[in-house]
Amino acid sequence: MNIIVVDWNRGAANFNYFTAVSYTREAAQNLTGFILTMQEEGASLSSVHLIGVSLGAHLAGFVGANLKGKIGRITGLDPAGPMFTSAKPEERLDPSDAMFVDVLHTDMDSFGLRGAHGHVDFYANGGVDQPGCPKTIFAGKSYFVCDHQRSVFLYLCALNRTCHLTGYPCSSYNHFLDGQCLQCEAFKPASCPVLGYNMSSWRDTLIRLGQTKVYFTTTTSLPYKKLSYRVDMVTWNQYLRWGVVYFRLHSGRSFTEARVDHKLLRFEQYTSTRLLAQFDEDIQNIQKISMRISTGNIIGPRYKMRLIRIRFTPLDHPERPLMCRFDVIMEENMEVSFRPLPCSSHL
Known part of the structure; x- marks a missing residue:
């Protein structure tokens, strides 16, 4: 050359x-x-x-x-x-x-x-x-x-x-x-x-x-790459809520966070939502996932939301296993943590 x-x-x-x-x-x-x-x-x-x-x-x-x-x-x-x-x-x-x-x-x-x-x-x-x-x-x-x-x-x-x-x-x-x-x-x-x-x-x-x-998308500096997950989740709530979603992936004392806040998401009774969650760091052997749906409600009561199922699909490393969790009760604006489980192939 x-x-x-x-x-x-x-x-x-x-x-x-x-x-x-x-x-x-x-x-x-x-x-x-x-x-x-x-x-x-x-x-x-x-x-x-x-x-x-x-x-x-x-x-x-x-x-x-x-x-x-x-x-x-x-x-x-x-x-x-x-x-x-x-x-x-x-x-x-x-x-x-x-x-x-x-x-x-x-x-x-x-x-x-x-x-x-x-x-x-x-x-x-x-x-x-x-x-x-x-x-x-x-x-x-x-x-x-x-x-x-x-x-x-x-x-x-x-x-x-x-x-x-x-x-x-x-x-x-x-x-x-x-x-x-x-x-x-x-x-x-x-x-x-x-x-x-x-x-x-x-x-x-x-x-x-x-x-x-x-x-x-990129990070602010080298190596610029973000770790991407496709997140599919089904929620159920009695009252219409609008909000943004935050995720944290934990491995030991290390964690990385993704904010899905480019627009307000609609949660109304039985809602199926697909998100792109992008993290600045690549954390392997994920032991815990934290999640929060922020609605901005600071005056009224905190409404409960039921996370019927959620699935994380790694886009950059297809060889890594999919992570799922089922039937989690959460409150708006409050963080909930759970241990990811293996997904069955039909989900």
Whole structure:
């Protein structure tokens, strides 16, 4: 493998962003000529893989378009948004620029480009507001660049194999958080797509499917990966309640917590609910599970709720056993703990 770094800093680091955008075309022409020279010396266009960050993602797309989409692959890391939001496909990165195009989004509400622009688009934390990045302007420069730069750190982590970030196909980030999109049947016998350099297990399927959006969440720092469980539970309560759910997994003195609080959940008499619970730490040999349904009720009486059954399915480690529990009485806003039991196959 030969790695070539294209330094176009004198064009990209222009204080006038509009000028920097115009330089992408000129830089693309120069890089196209270089690749054609490589081809004359025996290199195959199908073996070329361009990785571009921000404006560099569109530059890579222009090179691919110049070469009639015959290069093997383009990876776009949070393609730049300003001046490209309303651009036509030929004016930005798009799937026709290479035989395979994968894109990672981390800052779509600021410097990144919204939408889907590859054969597969990975949306880290929905493509906006990365964990650990500043939330106020008082943080200085980091407030503006942290989300955008996270795409580089996530991809480097994947390249170094220090993290394993699986994206789940879904129509939206909210549906993903709701636990509605945790199936990977389309990619069997492989898993759902994993961010990184080696996409051979999913490439053909993704090209056949067309443009596919996949979602994942991360922690604030290396190795970024969250441990995911699909939680299926059936509750019964006499009165309508709305609330959010908290889980804790315990092993000895160690524990990790998940908050399912992206929206209020409805609990009304006999209710079947599916959740996506994501934990920052991977705890094995789970001895106890704690759970709380928080309704925000601090004045009136605490209503009892009956947890008829609950099942935890490990998504990242399918070899691990499913965990279940049946018939637990709990009160709203009060934590209840129980020992998980093996699940029968029909649940």
